[in-house]
Amino acid sequence: MSLTVNSLSTQNRTAKHPLQVAKRLEKFQRSKEALISQKDGIINLGRGFPNFDGPEFIKEAAIQAIRDGKNQYAQGFGVPELNIAIADRFRKETGLVVDPDNKVTVTNGCLEAISATVLGLINPGDEVILFSPLYDCYEGNLAMAGAKIISIPLQPPDFAIPIEKLKLTVSRSTRAIVINTPHNPTGKMFSLEELNDIASLCIENDVLVFADEVYHKLTFDMEHISIASLPGMFERTVTMNSLAKTFSLTGWKIGWAVAPSHLTWGLRLAHSFITFSNATPLQCAAAVALRAPDSYYVELKRDYMAKRAILVEGLKAVGFKVFPPNGTFFVLADHTPFGLENDVAFCEYLLKEVGVLAIPCSVFSFNPEEGKNLVRFVFCKDDETLRVAVERMKEKLRK
Incomplete structure (x- = not known):
């Protein structure tokens, strides 16, 4: 699986109407969305949306x-x-x-x-x-x-x-x-x-x-x-x-x-x-x-701090070098202890062999070389999903 749309482009090169894009957007054809699998059984710790509903x-x-x-x-x-x-x-x-x-x-x-x-x-x-x-x-x-x-x-x-x-x-x-x-x-x-x-x-x-x-x-x-x-x-x-x-x-x-x-x-x-x-x-x-009482935000922070702890401590136990966040529901982790070439290769391995989706940090970097050692995980998921993802990585990732 690739972080580019090359596979899609190849399919359309000989088509009557090949893919077209304005020059100002050409460089953005590489996309983090390309790593997202629709297969059953994949735990999505890549995309930043909750797997639970709003109030x-x-x-x-x-x-x-x-x-x-x-x-x-x-x-x-x-x-x-x-x-x-x-x-x-x-x-x-x-x-x-x-x-x-x-x-x-x-x-x-x-x-x-x-x-x-x-x-x-x-x-x-x-x-x-x-x-x-x-x-x-x-x-x-x-x-x-x-x-x-x-x-x-x-x-x-x-x-x-x-x-x-x-x-x-x-x-x-x-x-x-x-x-x-x-x-x-x-x-x-x-x-x-x-x-x-x-x-x-x-x-x-x-x-x-x-x-x-x-x-x-x-x-x-x-x-x-x-x-x-x-x-x-x-x-x-x-x-x-x-x-x-x-x-x-x-x-x-x-x-x-x-x-x-x-x-x-x-x-x-x-x-x-x-x-x-x-x-x-x-x-x-x-x-x-927006008229919600202050108690709503107190509970929100409490719940997300618990989720952060599950993922941060879990990633450390797996063997990542983790950079705990002060805010958001994202965690960056250094994947290099596992020996793969770069962030894209690591995320492809994590998806195919472990069944967990993360996002390579190079797609967030103005210069992709700056992000090649890091991957992004999310913890806006229910606690059980986070724990299962951590256990999968403990079982299948090897330093």
């Missing part, structure tokens, strides 16, 4: 909204009750008061918030800084916008921001910095010191920040801080989030962006040509979700 009270709210006739187009930037709920939660978490009508935009998941932000605010040739490894959709969206991408690698064991390198990289030519905290795939959380350093550079050089915070409630060892809450940063920050990770409702695709009016204008214009609006009853239910 009943939210699902009931969606059903009630459908029954109440809330089934037509919503206003493009979100149903009023959801925009208000987002603004209220943003105020509670950051201390910032935002106008829900002018500074909150509901999108088709956080991915569309990223797309609308990039397409609405980035011009061809603009320099944008990314930290690698990274959620691969950042690079894809920036490529579609024609941006000049500059990557700064984060290195194990702590994946700290190399501030001196960042200082040498940021300039008046830099349009934006993309940050993701808690961070996919490393599980790193940006410290207050790191965020302050980034903020100072952005203010000094008039740089925007696109902040992806979808895992902000899945934190374990330190408190999440929104960079928009730092002095001088709200006016230059787009903060993006979604319902998916916090409420285990990845299929609903309800996301949002919070930004000052002058940045909201551009992202909303792009949003109007991408999806325009989202499913109305699901937005109504999302508003109910």
Whole structure:
């Protein structure tokens, strides 16, 4: 099995209509999705979605909204009750008061918030800084916008921001910095010191920040801080989030962006040509979700800390070198003790011989060589699934 679409391309080379792709997307034909097996018996610790359902009270709210006739187009930037709920939660978490009508935009998941932000605010040739490894959709969206991408690698064991390198990289030519905290795939959380350093550079050089915070409630060892809450940063920050990770409702695709009016204008214009609006009853239910009591988040963190312990300790017992995450539901592990050539070869072996799916870290790396020693596992699965996966690896992997 390969990490490319070559096998599919081969089948179509002699076909009447061969596969076609725009040049700006050619490099993305390698895909982590190619490793996903549909065969029965595979334990999927690769893809970042739970194998359990979201809370009943939210699902009931969606059903009630459908029954109440809330089934037509919503206003493009979100149903009023959801925009208000987002603004209220943003105020509670950051201390910032935002106008829900002018500074909150509901999108088709956080991915569309990223797309609308990039397409609405980035011009061809603009320099944008990314930290690698990274959620691969950042690079894809920036490529579609024609941006000049500059990557700064984060290195194990702590994946700290190399501030001196960042200082040498940021300039008046830099349009934006993309940050993701808690961070996919490393599980790193940006410290207050790191965020302050980034903020100072952005203010000094008039740089925007696109902040992806979808895992902000899945934190374990330190408190999440929104960079928009730092002095001088709200006016230059787009903060993006979604319902998916916090409420285990990845299929609903309800996301949002919070930004000052002058940045909201551009992202909303792009949003109007991408999806325009989202499913109305699901937005109504999302508003109910965001009014959940604090006890919900306490239980969420408790449950995920237990899952993290099962997987982290289990991987160590198997023989991996593990980098425990401070947030998210991802774990990076060094596969090199098992003697395979690289991360792709290891994941192929793990899938075929062990029956466990993981993702090679090279697909998250701007330079694939940077990730070749690491693989990503997820622990957003029920406890029994995690334990069975660990036992399979203990039985079949050999150092």
